[in-house]
Amino acid sequence: MHTPRHIRGALIGAAVLTTILATACSAPGKSSTSSSGSGKGPIKIAVVDAQSGQLSSLGHWESNGAKLAVDQWNAKGGINGRKIQLDVFDDQGDPTVGTNLARKIASDGYIAMIGTSESAVTQAMAPILQQEQIPNITSGQADSMVKLGSPFLFLNGPTSTTYDETLAKYVVDTKGIKSIAMITNNGGYGKGEHDAFLASLSKRGVTPLTDQVVTTDQKDFSAALTTIRQKNPQLVFIGSEEVEAGLIVKQARDLGITVPFAGSAPQGTPVFAETAGAANVENTIVSSPYLGNDISDASRTFAAAYKAAYGDDAELHGAKAYDGTSIVLTALKTSNVATGKKLADAIRATKYNGLLGSFAFDSTGVGIFATSIGVISNGKLAAAS
Amino acid sequence: MQVFFQTLIGGLSLGAVYALVAMGFSLVYRTMGLVNFAHGDVVMIGAYVASTFYMSAKLPFALAIVAAIVVTGLIGVIIERVLRPLENKDFDLMLIGTIGFGIVLEAVATLIWGATGRAVPSPVPAAPLDIFGIRVRTYNLVVLAIAALAMVALVLFLQRTKRGAAMQAVAMDYEAATAVGIHVGRSNALSFSIGAGLAALGGGLVGPLLYVNASMGGSLGIKGFAAAILGGFGSIPGAILGGLAIGVLDSFSAGHFQGYSDLVTFLVFTVIIMVRPTGVFGERTVNRA
Numbered sequence: 178m179h180t181p182r183h184i185r186g187a188l189i190g191a192a193v194l195t196t197i198l199a200t201a202c203s204a205p206g207k208s209s210t211s212s213s214g215s216g217k218g219p220i221k222i223a224v225v226d227a228q229s230g231q232l233s234s235l236g237h238w239e240s241n242g243a244k245l246a247v248d249q250w251n252a253k254g255g256i257n258g259r260k261i262q263l264d265v266f267d268d269q270g271d272p273t274v275g276t277n278l279a280r281k282i283a284s285d286g287y288i289a290m291i292g293t294s295e296s297a298v299t300q301a302m303a304p305i306l307q308q309e310q311i312p313n314i315t316s317g318q319a320d321s322m323v324k325l326g327s328p329f330l331f332l333n334g335p336t337s338t339t340y341d342e343t344l345a346k347y348v349v350d351t352k353g354i355k356s357i358a359m360i361t362n363n364g365g366y367g368k369g370e371h372d373a374f375l376a377s378l379s380k381r382g383v384t385p386l387t388d389q390v391v392t393t394d395q396k397d398f399s400a401a402l403t404t405i406r407q408k409n410p411q412l413v414f415i416g417s418e419e420v421e422a423g424l425i426v427k428q429a430r431d432l433g434i435t436v437p438f439a440g441s442a443p444q445g446t447p448v449f450a451e452t453a454g455a456a457n458v459e460n461t462i463v464s465s466p467y468l469g470n471d472i473s474d475a476s477r478t479f480a481a482a483y484k485a486a487y488g489d490d491a492e493l494h495g496a497k498a499y500d501g502t503s504i505v506l507t508a509l510k511t512s513n514v515a516t517g518k519k520l521a522d523a524i525r526a527t528k529y530n531g532l533l534g535s536f537a538f539d540s541t542g543v544g545i546f547a548t549s550i551g552v553i554s555n556g557k558l559a560a561a562s
Numbered sequence: 563m564q565v566f567f568q569t570l571i572g573g574l575s576l577g578a579v580y581a582l583v584a585m586g587f588s589l590v591y592r593t594m595g596l597v598n599f600a601h602g603d604v605v606m607i608g609a610y611v612a613s614t615f616y617m618s619a620k621l622p623f624a625l626a627i628v629a630a631i632v633v634t635g636l637i638g639v640i641i642e643r644v645l646r647p648l649e650n651k652d653f654d655l656m657l658i659g660t661i662g663f664g665i666v667l668e669a670v671a672t673l674i675w676g677a678t679g680r681a682v683p684s685p686v687p688a689a690p691l692d693i694f695g696i697r698v699r700t701y702n703l704v705v706l707a708i709a710a711l712a713m714v715a716l717v718l719f720l721q722r723t724k725r726g727a728a729m730q731a732v733a734m735d736y737e738a739a740t741a742v743g744i745h746v747g748r749s750n751a752l753s754f755s756i757g758a759g760l761a762a763l764g765g766g767l768v769g770p771l772l773y774v775n776a777s778m779g780g781s782l783g784i785k786g787f788a789a790a791i792l793g794g795f796g797s798i799p800g801a802i803l804g805g806l807a808i809g810v811l812d813s814f815s816a817g818h819f820q821g822y823s824d825l826v827t828f829l830v831f832t833v834i835i836m837v838r839p840t841g842v843f844g845e846r847t848v849n850r851a
Contacts, residue, residue, distance in 0.1 A: 228677050229677045229776060229777060230677075230775070230776075231773070231777060231778075233677035233678050233679070233775070234679070236677075237677065237678055362821075363820075390820040390821040391816065391821070391823075392821060392824055395816055395823065396576055396771075396772055396781075397573060397575070397576045397809070397813050397816065398572070398816070399813055400568070400569040400813060400814065400816050400818075401820075402568075403569065404565055404817070407565065420679070420775075423773070431697060431699050432568065432690075433692070448678075448681075451681040452773050454681075454683070
């Protein structure tokens with residue numbers, strides 16, 4: 178029996194249409210499995226970071242660190258003979274832009290993401306990345322990210338709790354300083370620092386003399402700083418990003434506050450020192466997992482390679498991103514370029530000895546639990562004696 | 563008491579910069595009836611150019627600012643020239659055009675100076691003055707003085723010179739101004755470039771106070787715009803008063819409401835504007851917008 182020609186045509190048409198629809202409907206994350214997971218082309222990894230705006234220096238350092246790691250792996254032939262393709266996306270330090278980028282990297286078939294350097298942006302992206310099963314290793318440190326409980330979210334450094342517990346231990350237990358004032362901003366990072374340091378202080382029975390909160394784009398800190406000056410503390414804890422922290426310290430010195438400041442990662446960066454003025458940051462106490470380029474042989478090698486590639490001196494954020502990217506690449510290698518859940522499990526299982534120390538991830542995605550204390554003297558960050 | 567006065571001083575210092583930004587907004591509005599939304603980004607360009615001449619070319623700070631005023635004045639002329647065909651044809655398009663220029667300027671700044679920004683060392687290295695426990699930065703006094711001078715010069719220019727009067731005439735009646743022989747395009751170009759020059763003055767002065775980067779125009783622009791509205795849009799003394807008021811308001815709400823200070827600042831602003839829609843010195847000579 179012959180099927181009339183037009184009916185056969187319609188059947189074929191329907192079959193083609195169904196196939197197209199089925200492909201179009203499948204989750205974008207899944208289609209990446211076929212396009213770059215088990216395929217032959219380059220392995221696509223996305224770097225999402227602020228490349229513009231007030232936080233762009235962070236994003237700049239981080240993408241540099243990530244690129245350095247990838248270039249070194251590519252120079253050695255990539256993974257399983259496949260090149261690694263690293264593309265940088267600008268989130269402008271804005272959570273909304275971040276969520277759009279999360280969807281974009283999912284639909285473009287990236288199998289892992291490096292970044293962001295802003296806790297708030299990472300937090301906004303996490304649910305989408307979890308749904309699309311894209312492992313993400315961030316430079317953020319806020320504890321609130323860990324509380325999300327996403328199995329696809331990893332940290333390339335310690336959390337605020339680790340930074341601030343180490344700092345409080347040094348300041349209160351070792352130095353015996355008990356009159357402490359706090360100034361933090363109300364952004365994702367500042368809030369995390371505020372809560373973590375306050376918790377560490379109250380564990381030691383210390384109440385801050387005053388607890389000032391500023392906004393993330395505030396420019397004049399006279400009111401907060403004058404209140405702090407009147408309380409006459411021995412130390413001021415600062416929980417804010419590089420530029421704002423620099424402005425706070427600069428204005429504090431102008432207002433006659435002469436006591437040292439203490440903080441974590443941002444206070445160890447050159448941008449902080451330049452914004453505040455070199456003389457103003459003397460004696461700042463910094464809790465950081467990477468005090469400088471002269472700590473170990475590994476850090477010296479890294480710093481030399483960084484300098485050769487970018488003409489700049491390496492610092493903490495570049496080192497963190499280098500470690501984080503190396504961990505992802507190691508996991509890709511051990512798992513034979515797995516994607517999704519398998520890749521996340523491979524990252525969790527990776528034991529890695531990096532610039533920041535020995536990484537061993539727990540179920541929350543945190544891999545490192547120690548920082549060191551440094552003090553800025555003569556413009557250089559050096560380990561505290 | 564000490565906190566009160568110190569907060570006041572801090573607010574006035576930034577307020578002087580907002581005032582300079584507001585003056586640029588007001589001038590262009592007063593003479594063209596147009597809100598130049600690229601103004602905040604012109605401030606940013608001014609800050610970058612001034613800091614480049616000051617830090618890289620090692621010019622004295624005052625000269626660096628003059629150079630920045632010249633460069634941004636030219637940018638003002640270019641913006642006006644591009645928008646000129648729209649003058650009196652489509653006002654909405656002109657507004658959108660200025661927004662577009664703002665985005666372009668930000669992108670150009672990122673291309674030239676990179677995205678990371680820079681800190682500018684203070685040109686007045688003297689230690690802050692100590693007056694009964696209130697610390698006053700000498701540099702802030704310089705900024706306040708320059709803002710006051712700029713206001714006086716601008717008011718004199720608008721009221722006492724023929725060109726100033728012509729600019730006013732163009733704003734009030736475009737056709738009548740043309741009929742009495744005023745070159746409207748040239749008058750507008752002048753107003754745009756003076757506005758841009760004021761932006762550069764504000765930007766150059768704010769550099770050592772803050773941190774210069776490509777996105778700094780955003781918040782300075784918004785605060786400056788709010789200041790212009792508060793003082794009475796189009797009024798030059800109003801812009802100065804509005805700038806100082808916004809600066810002080812910001813400072814005090816930061817002290818009292820901490821993390822919620824932005825919210826409080828703009829709530830108070832909204833209430834004032836609801837009570838007095840024309841601003842403090844509202845004259846509303848312009849009704850084309």
